[in-house]
Amino acid sequence: MRRALVAANWKMNASVAAIDAFVRAWQQPSSDVDVVFCPPLGYLDRLGSAFAGDVHLGVQDVGVEAKGAFTGEHSAEMAADLGAAYCIVGHSERRAMHGEDDAVVAGKFRAALRAGLMPVLCVGETLAERRAGDAKETVLRQLDAVLNDSGAAPFADAAVAYEPVWAIGTGVTASPEQAAEMHATIRQRLAAEDADVATAVRIVYGGSVKAANALALFAQVDIDGGLVGGASLDPHEFAAICAAAGAGQ
Numbered sequence: 616m617r618r619a620l621v622a623a624n625w626k627m628n629a630s631v632a633a634i635d636a637f638v639r640a641w642q643q644p645s646s647d648v649d650v651v652f653c654p655p656l657g658y659l660d661r662l663g664s665a666f667a668g669d670v671h672l673g674v675q676d677v678g679v680e681a682k683g684a685f686t687g688e689h690s691a692e693m694a695a696d697l698g699a700a701y702c703i704v705g706h707s708e709r710r711a712m713h714g715e716d717d718a719v720v721a722g723k724f725r726a727a728l729r730a731g732l733m734p735v736l737c738v739g740e741t742l743a744e745r746r747a748g749d750a751k752e753t754v755l756r757q758l759d760a761v762l763n764d765s766g767a768a769p770f771a772d773a774a775v776a777y778e779p780v781w782a783i784g785t786g787v788t789a790s791p792e793q794a795a796e797m798h799a800t801i802r803q804r805l806a807a808e809d810a811d812v813a814t815a816v817r818i819v820y821g822g823s824v825k826a827a828n829a830l831a832l833f834a835q836v837d838i839d840g841g842l843v844g845g846a847s848l849d850p851h852e853f854a855a856i857c858a859a860a861g862a863g864q
C-alpha cells in the first residue's frame with residue numbers, strides 16, 4: 616500500500632511572520648499522510664524548527680552539480696544539509712521561465728538521488744499540447760528523459776507529480792477522470808520497465824488542488840496525493856487537503 620503524499624509548494628511566498636502565523640494555526644490532520652513543506656530555501660530552518668508536528672521539508676529546485684562556481688544556485692547536498700528530505704524537480708515554472716529542458720531536469724533528478732533526497736518529478740502538458748491531442752506524448756517524453764538517464768529503480772524512492780500546465784494557478788482543475796487517465800499512463804510506462812517500481816512509486820496530482828476538489832481526485836486509484844501551490848499557503852485549507860489524502864487512500 617502506498618502512503619499518501621501531499622507536498623506544499625510555496626513558490627516565492629514566505630516571510631518569518633507568515634511562517635510563524637502558519638505554524639501557530641497548523642493542525643496536523645493524519646499520521647497516514649506524508650506532509651512535505653517546500654518553502655523558499657532560506658526559510659527551511661525557520662519552518663523546520665517552528666513545526667512541532669510530524670512534517671517533512673523539501674526544496675523547490677536544486678542545481679545539477681554538488682558545488683562550485685554557480686552563482687545563485689544551491690545544490691541537493693546543501694538542501695539535505697539544511698534538513699530537506701524531498702526535492703521538486705522539473706516544475707513547469709522552472710521549465711518555462713528558466714529554460715530547463717528534459718536533459719537539465721534529468722540531471723537535477725540525478726542530483727537529488729545523489730544527495731539522498733526524494734525527488735518529486737513534475738511532468739505535464741500545456742493547453743496547446745492537450746488540444747492538439749499530444750498530452751500523453753508530452754508527459755511520456757518528460758518521463759522517459761529521466762527514465763533513460765537514471766533507470767527505473769530509483770522511482771521506487773521517488774514521486775511523480777502530474778501537473779497539467781493549464782491547471783497550475785488557474786483555478787481550473789483537471790477532472791478526476793482526466794487526471795486518473797494520465798496517472799494510469801505514467802504508472803503503465805513505469806510498469807513496462809519494472810512492475811515492483813510501478814507499484815511502489817507515488818504519483819501525485821498538482822494544479823489548482825483545493826479542499827473542495829481534493830477528495831474526488833485523491834479517491835482515484837492511481838492518485839496518491841497532491842502537489843499544492845496556492846492553497847498550501849492557508850493552513851486550514853491545506854490541512855483539509857491533507858486530510859482528504861488520508862481519506863482517499
Ligand code: PGA
Nearest residue numbers: 783784822823843844845
Ligand atoms: P497551484 O500550483 O496549486 O497553485 O495550481 C501547483 C503547483 O504549481 O505545484
